Every structure is written in C-alpha cells, then in structure tokens.
Amino acid sequence: MTIQNHFPYVNNKMFAENVALHDIAEQVGTPFYCYSNTAIAENFQHYQQAFSDQEVLICYAIKANSNQAVLTTLAKLGSGADVVSEGEIRRARAAGISAAKIVYSGVAKSASEIEYALSEGIFQFNVESEPELKLISQIATRLEKVAAIAFRINPDVCANTHEKISTGKAENKFGVPISQAKIAYRRAAELPGIKVQGVDVHIGSQLTELAPFEEAYKRIAQLVTELKEDGHDIQVIDIGGGLGITYDNEVIPPKTHYAAIAKTQLGHLNCKIVIEPGRSLLGNAGILVSRVVFVKTGEERQFLILDAGMNDLVRPSMYEAHHEILAVNKANAAMKTYDVVGPVCETGDTFAKARSVNICQSGDLIAIMSSGAYGAVMASTYNTRMLAPEVMVKDNEYAIIRHRPSYEEVINADAVPNWV
C-alpha cells in the first residue's frame, strides 16, 4: 500500500490535506490531477536535510512535473532546475529560478536552444557528446560568452530498473562512455568558449536500491581524481536523479542513506554536489482523480471503466507501471476484483488488471495514486480528450493551477489551408 500521508481518509472519504476530494470534483469536474503543496515542500526539505553537511545544489528535474505552481513552490524553497529544453529553461525562469541554478541536460540540444541558454547565463551544460561540445563552443565564441560544462559520463552501470528508463548502460544513447572521458575532457579544455567545470552522471529512474548509485559514484570518483591529475579544475559533480518512490510495496532507502553514499564516495574530492531529483519530489505528492463511467460485466472479468485514460496517465500502458487504485469513498468496505480501464480506443488503455478495489458504482470517484510525477506532463489529447486540469491543495485551500481547455481552444489550434 502506498504511503501518501497527505491524502488521508477522514470518515472513509479521501482528502487532499484538509480538502475533501469530492468537493474539488464538484467544482472542477473529472478527471483532474491533485497535488499536495505540503508534500512537495516536505520532500524537498528532506533532501535539504539529508545533504545539509555537503555543499549541494538541488536542481529539481522539471520534466517530472513542470506546472508553474509546482516550480514556484520549489523555487521559493531554494531549488534550482535540471532542464532538457528551452521550454523548460523558460518555465524555470518564469517561476523565479535563477539561471545560476540551472543545469541543462539532454542528448539533442539545438543551436537555438544553446544560444538561449548562453544568453540566460545558466550554471552548467551537461554535455552528452563531442559534436554537441563543438556546437556549444562555436556558439559561445560567436556570442563572446563562456559555457561552463560537465560531460555526462555513461559509467556502464546497470540500474536494475525498467529498460525504458535505464540510462547508464553502455548500450544506452546517453552520455560519453567512461572509457573515452579523459580524451573528451582534453579536447574540451582546448576549445574556445568552453570552461570545463564538472562531471555529470545519471544512470536511470525509479531506482529502489543504492548499490547501482554507489557503483556509479565510485567510478566517477576515480575519473574525477584522474581528471584533476590531468590538470582539469573539476569543481562540480552532478550525481543526477533517480531515487525511486513507493508505488506498490517497494521499500525505498531513506534520502539520508543516499546522501551518505554520495559523501562517502565523493566527499574527499571537495566538489559542489548537484542532485537532480524529479520523481522523488513529486511522485507521491500527486494523484489523478477520476470518475467511474460504467461498471461492465464481461464474460470473464468485471471492468471499472473510468473517465481518465492512457492519454491522461500513460505510465501503466507505457511501462507496465503499478499505481494504487483507491475508492475515494470507502464507506462500503466490501471489495471486488476489477480490471480498471480507460475510455480510449486501445486495449493498452488499462490502468490495472485483476485489482481489488472497494465495490464501485457508476459515478463513484477513484484515486490513482502516486501520479504527481510523469503524469500530467506526459498527457496528450489523444482521442480529442481535453487535458485533465491540475489542482494544488495547501491545508484547507485549493486552486486550479491549470484549467481544462475548452473544445474550441483545442480545435482552433489547428489551421486549414485555403487550398484544402
């Protein structure tokens, strides 16, 4: 069972902090995403506390959830941002995150994106290849700027996570192979417009054990030592994101243990540590609330058909991900086994198979838990279904932080050429 302290049951009805989900559903309609502001803040503060004895910059990986209200919450707590596009830089800046706290990752930064990042004066480019380095050097030289860089090193470590979100194996597209790192750094040091500043590593997402981090950091420590011997002034080690969350019954190591590993493996190098957590800040701080449209009895199974679908939350269909599915009103304690599915015209539009849920009727509210990260940001309008709105709750207040678009907004975004 997922532990989500900020979505408690009070008299058998689920709340977000001190607001009944029924009340939000009445006003906003379903489906909608709902985030606990307090949970987000606490998750961030737990990282701050865990790393309090190290020089650390926490750069929230904003791809996990880039709503401006989420970013503003974290910006006010002092967070920086790990970004992967110009759009994300713009979002971070709009939320008040200083450019001096932005690290820019990603395998395919375009020339115009690099130019924008340089004009903003971001803290660090996490460079993924030599062609990218050359492009950054050319653009920085033309603009008479200096780009502070780290290479993202692929340490060839198995993260023991889903293959679609594992990034640190030699076969993955990410980073510079550790075997080629020293040559890459030597070339970088010779290029104009480039300041070699750090080393970066990110081995994957939803890691549930510390051993792969430990192994990766060990390899990075060795590399940093050698780079320093070669005369490079390495001041920053970016250790990426990836600490998992409890979706089902995973036991996640405490953030203090994660921080201790960073300290043990890297502390002696006297570098500033950058961390890029995404999921572990937002995942358990958000849920997707949906209504049962029909309860359908098939030949072999009972289906709970929801008004949320794979277009709203793609993780179950894309990664076979488990999300807890809870009745918002569990006054009726009797349980039943359902296949929980969405309305989209694809068999893959399935949230859970053979799942035990409180007996439901058409119109009942369902909460799909742990949906705060990689939920709303990966949503689409497939089947011309409107993007689900997002709501943020803090104590007994709530606000719509992204509205549900109107059909007109969506249809009018298309243009019909006059020669059609």
Ligand code: LLP
């Ligand atoms: N840094 C880099 C360079 C990344 O690529 C990622 C995630 C992070 C940090 C944040 O990792 P986190 O702390 O969130 O694990 N859509 C997938 C997850 C994709 C992760 C991509 N990179 C999912 O829903 O599971």
